[in-house]
Amino acid sequence: MNADFNGLYYVQFVSKSSKLIMKVDRIVYTARTKYQFVELVEFEEFGLSLILDGLVQSTVADEHIYHEALVHPAMVAHPNPRSVLIIGGGEGATLREVLKHPSVEKAVMVDIDGELVEIAKRYLEPMHRGSFNDPRSEVVIMDGKEYIRKTDRVFDVVILDLTDPYSSEIARDLYSEPFYRELKKILSQNGIVVTQAGCSFYFEDAYDLALNSLKSTFRIVREYGNWVPSFGYLINYIVASDTLDPAAMDPERIDRLLRERRVETRYYSGDVHQSLFKTPALRNTYVKGKK
DSSP: OBBBTTEEEEEEEEESOEEEEEEEEEEEEEEEOSOOOOEEEEEETHHHEEETTTEEETTTTTTHHHHHHHHHHHHHSSSSSSSEEEEEEESSSHHHTTSSTTTOOOEEEEEEEEEHHHHHHHHHHHHHHGGGGSTTTTEESSOOHHHHOOOOEEEEEEEEEETTTTTOEEEOOOOOSHHHHHHTTTEEEEEEEEEEOOOOOTOOHHHHHHHHHTTTTOOOEEEEEEGGGTEEEEEEEEEESSOOGGGOOHHHHHHHHHHHHOOOOOSOOOHHHHHHHHHHHOOOOOOOOOO
16 A cells, blocks of 8 residues: 555556556455455445455456456357356356356356455455355355366356466466366367456466467467456457357347347447457567667
8 A cells, every 4th residue: 555645545566567556545354365465445436346466356347347358258159058167256246247148057156265255245245246146156165276177067168267377376377278178178069268368468478378378279269358447458368169259259149149148238248249359469569778
């Protein structure tokens, strides 16, 4: 925290040398779990917010932008998503979006940090909106890698809502080729997986690790991205499958599917879907000392 500028401000690293400064109205809760430092604060511009190890994960003002873009492109690409696995997503917002699809019979959320999940249940109802209590939900407190190795279940959609590979030791291995190959074993024949992949502009090496690992594992790999204001950058996502291609879907078909499935969104639509896949992965071409 920083008490300059006539008030309390939160200074968040956006990259190794850039920072985002946000005014804090109130500190709601802080705790150190076994795995990470958790802060819940109310920002003047973003409202109630979840911060893990100094990086904003979700705010009530814009979390729908991130979570709808993460979840729905893969969900609408699958013709009948009945079983969904979420790894990470402790605040429950990804689970909330998955459960909007009436075809879903079971949504399993696996998070390594049980303390964080309990904090979310208590304080972050505006984000999870009761999704933990849905009878289709199952929360498993476990390392995602271990769950993938041990489960005998098969999933139509897998959503990796992880902390960034460059921000946490917890998630780093879950962006690697060995992990994706294990994950592929539990996908159904027309299965699809999507992961958030950090920021290609500021952390190109970490992004390329996830991208190249998925390309080595799946036949169809598509990149997309959108701007999340509280992150301070354009966030990247990667979706992969051997049979399904979300980038090939036209806006009219997506809007029709959303209507048929009675999926209500604040941000995502057919037009947004198309624009997401037309947003390139940004690369920083500046080299210090060169003109």
